[in-house]
Amino acid sequence: MDIVLEAKDINKHFHKPKDFHVLKDISFKIFNGEFASIMGKSGSGKSTLLYILSTMDTEYTGELYLNNNLVTGLSATELSLLRNKNIGFVFQFHYLLSEFSVIENIMLPAKKLARKSHQEIEHDAIQKLKMLGIESLAKQKASRISGGEKQRVAIARALINNPSILMGDEPTGNLDSYNSDNVFNIFKQLKEEEGLSLLVVTHDEDFAKRTDYIIQMEDGRIVGKSSNL
Numbered sequence: 001m002d003i004v005l006e007a008k009d010i011n012k013h014f015h016k017p018k019d020f021h022v023l024k025d026i027s028f029k030i031f032n033g034e035f036a037s038i039m040g041k042s043g044s045g046k047s048t049l050l051y052i053l054s055t056m057d058t059e060y061t062g063e064l065y066l067n068n069n070l071v072t073g074l075s076a077t078e079l080s081l082l083r084n085k086n087i088g089f090v091f092q093f094h095y096l097l098s099e100f101s102v103i104e105n106i107m108l109p110a111k112k113l114a115r116k117s118h119q120e121i122e123h124d125a126i127q128k129l130k131m132l133g134i135e136s137l138a139k140q141k142a143s144r145i146s147g148g149e150k151q152r153v154a155i156a157r158a159l160i161n162n163p164s165i166l167m168g169d170e171p172t173g174n175l176d177s178y179n180s181d182n183v184f185n186i187f188k189q190l191k192e193e194e195g196l197s198l199l200v201v202t203h204d205e206d207f208a209k210r211t212d213y214i215i216q217m218e219d220g221r222i223v224g225k226s227s228n229l
């Protein structure tokens with residue numbers, strides 16, 4: 001199986017207010033089509049790690065590979081392009097532009113990438129909306145839809161450029177159990193039907209137990225990996 005993401009000996013220090021070794025010797029691989037979760041107590045370094053893996057944070061030592069290409073050391077412009085094309089990211093908060101319609105929000109990362117015409121991007125956005133069962137919301141203002149719907153729109157937006165991997169930082173953290181379940185089922189469907197790779201930081205044990213495996217973090221280290229398959 002191909003490796004979609006590989007971390008090799010990643011270490012990170014925060015320097016203020018005093019030196020703090022937040023990530024210690026992190027090495028692991030995510031293979032194509034895997035659905036992995038990261039769990040650990042508050043403060044164990046999960047979000048810090050995810051921001052490095054998603055190339056948003058470049059202040060670390062070690063090496064990060066995406067689709068077998070070394071991304072550590074690339075310029076900010078190169079990383080921005082690579083991230084937009086290859087990594088979908090879903091946050092706890094949806095960060096939709098409230099004055100824009102649902103479909104405009106979804107189209108934005110593809111417009112930024114500028115590799116397709118407006119019509120092609122609109123067509124792709126409708127496909128994603130259909131896949132997530134929210135086609136009827138296309139023309140609605142983002143501010144007018146429910147929290148669960150907003151998170152589905154955020155997922156559609158994260159998928160618009162057909163990334164290699166979808167990452168989530170507590171993507172169900174603001175949702176009730178019905179909507180959390182819905183998000184989990186969407187992720188599972190993306191793995192099973194689209195062969196997408198997924199990596200999700202979560203505090204939700206029910207969610208994590210249904211992923212392929214759990215990477216357990218403690219005090220900045222990976223202390224275990226337990227398979228749920």
Ligand SMILES: Nc1ncnc2c1ncn2[C@@H]1O[C@H](COP(=O)(O)OP(=O)(O)OP(=O)(O)O)[C@@H](O)[C@H]1O
Nearest residue numbers: 014016017022040041042043044045046047048049
């Ligand atoms: N900019 C920063 N400067 C200094 N310390 C920081 C900074 N950001 C985070 N930390 C510290 O690094 C540690 C890891 O934080 P991180 O947010 O990665 O943990 P987490 O496991 O994601 O926690 P949570 O589950 O609460 O989100 C914490 O002790 C946090 O206080």
